[in-house]
């Protein structure tokens with residue numbers, strides 16, 4: 001059985017747990033990091049020298065970095081459903097995974113940390129507003145793409161929907177002005193129909209409000 005580590009409140013951990021549900025994989029999950037601690041334990045560092053979650057161990061194959069884990073699991077267990085063996089087809093997912101990691105996620109994290117995880121009295125509104133504007137641009141770009149197809153790689157849900165999709169719940173939950181993006185909203189509604197999304201991504205996060213540490 002696959003073993004996985006990481007606090008369930010962590011955005012990057014949620015991506016992995018959601019995919020494992022999509023693939024109906026059995027797994028044994030241990031909460032680690034944040035208030036659970038354990039990131040500096042020798043056993044954990046031996047698996048991931050960076051001391052970050054998520055990490056998985058699939059019958060001796062240890063993988064860290066959330067998108068490396070997504071690709072490993074999808075390629076091993078999801079060919080024909082969330083993964084394609086055809087590099088051209090798979091690239092339709094891959095580009096959105098990499099875009100989410102390099103663009104959307106940092107932009108949204110600036111909003112999330114700057115606004116939600118910073119106590120009111122310490123908020124830097126010019127920083128938040130600037131990050132907000134970047135997020136709105138990102139979501140508008142997604143909106144144009146999703147105007148012609150229900151999922152990021154085409155007609156079917158794939159692993160490519162997971163990274164950007166994970167950002168939607170917290171983004172649309174924040175009491176801030178949001179981008180007017182009907183096609184992204186429709187995609188968000190489609191994702192909410194998926195049990196793995198509801199179970200692992202749509203989790204209350206109010207305990208993080210004003211909390212400046214992991």
Ligand SMILES: N[C@@H](CCC(=O)N[C@@H](CS)C(=O)NCC(=O)O)C(=O)O
Nearest residue numbers: 010011012033034052053065066214
């Ligand atoms: N790029 C890495 C980032 C890993 C990362 O920064 N993980 C955070 C949680 S999202 C972490 O371990 N933080 C320390 C903690 O939770 O205590 C990935 O995608 O896996």
